[in-house]
Amino acid sequence: DGGITQSPKYLFRKEGQNVTLSCEQNLNHDAMYWYRQDPGQGLRLIYYSQIVNDFQKGDIAEGYSVSREKKESFPLTVTSAQKNPTAFYLCASSSMTGEPQHFGDGTRLSIL
Amino acid sequence: QQPVQSPQAVILREGEDAVINCSSSKALYSVHWYRQKHGEAPVFLMILLKGGEQKGHEKISASFNEKKQQSSLYLTASQLSYSGTYFCGTESLSGTYKYIFGTGTRLKVLA
Numbered sequence: 753d754g755g756i757t758q759s760p761k762y763l764f765r766k767e768g769q770n771v772t773l774s775c776e777q778n779l780n781h782d783a784m785y786w787y788r789q790d791p792g793q794g795l796r797l798i799y800y801s802q803i804v805n806d807f808q809k810g811d812i813a814e815g816y817s818v819s820r821e822k823k824e825s826f827p828l829t830v831t832s833a834q835k836n837p838t839a840f841y842l843c844a845s846s847s848m849t850g851e852p853q854h855f856g857d858g859t860r861l862s863i864l
Numbered sequence: 865q866q867p868v869q870s871p872q873a874v875i876l877r878e879g880e881d882a883v884i885n886c887s888s889s890k891a892l893y894s895v896h897w898y899r900q901k902h903g904e905a906p907v908f909l910m911i912l913l914k915g916g917e918q919k920g921h922e923k924i925s926a927s928f929n930e931k932k933q934q935s936s937l938y939l940t941a942s943q944l945s946y947s948g949t950y951f952c953g954t955e956s957l958s959g960t961y962k963y964i965f966g967t968g969t970r971l972k973v974l975a
Contacts, residue, residue, distance in 0.1 A: 787965075794866065794951060795906070795965040811964075842905060849963065850955050852896055855905035 754779045758843050758856035764864045765837060773828045773859045775843035783849045784826035789840040801826055802849050838862050865889050867954050867966040875972045876942050884937040884969045886952030895928050895935040896953035942973045
């Protein structure tokens with residue numbers, strides 16, 4: 753079955769460390785997104801990509817970086833510059849921007 | 865700016881109805897509705913593309929008033945499975961792509 757796979761499900765980061773969250777989709781979707789969700793809050797867009805080798809900043813891109821070298825993959829790196837990274841991170845994809853988004857199961861990131 | 869949803873939270877008994885509103889300060893091209901269960905990923909419910917459009921999905925329907933930049937989600941004869949947080953996702957009519965989720969509405973259905 754087609755879908756979006758995020759890994760790991762839980763991730764712990766030490767101070768000053770960069771960590772990378774994986775997102776893979778086999779839906780043949782062109783657009784992919786990364787969202788951050790804090791407890792009891794809505795979803796905030798970090799980065800999105802409409803096509804391979806191209807991506808744009810969302811509302812809260814500072815302290816994060818992404819790459820889109822393959823259509824299926826859109827990894828997110830949480831850098832040491834992100835001082836408050838503890839959150840639930842959701843990856844999504846859609847056939848194109850504006851179409852319904854399909855979400856992965858998320859990664860919970862915590863600070864050690 | 866995030867679309868504002870109202871109410872922020874609502875508690876219902878099984879079989880009761882509810883309306884969730886989503887208001888944007890920007891002109892909208894489309895509105896999507898999602899439901900998120902606690903600790904899970906959001907699940908797409910429906911998309912509304914035209915002003916005044918109304919759609920239905922089982923006992924859940926929605927409307928989109930383009931002029932008022934508002935959308936409403938109607939939950940009829942609620943079931944326990946309707947519990948969760950509902951988000952609207954809006955696509956604005958700007959030159960560049962801009963998709964923003966609303967503030968969310970927590971819905972709890974009691975037996």
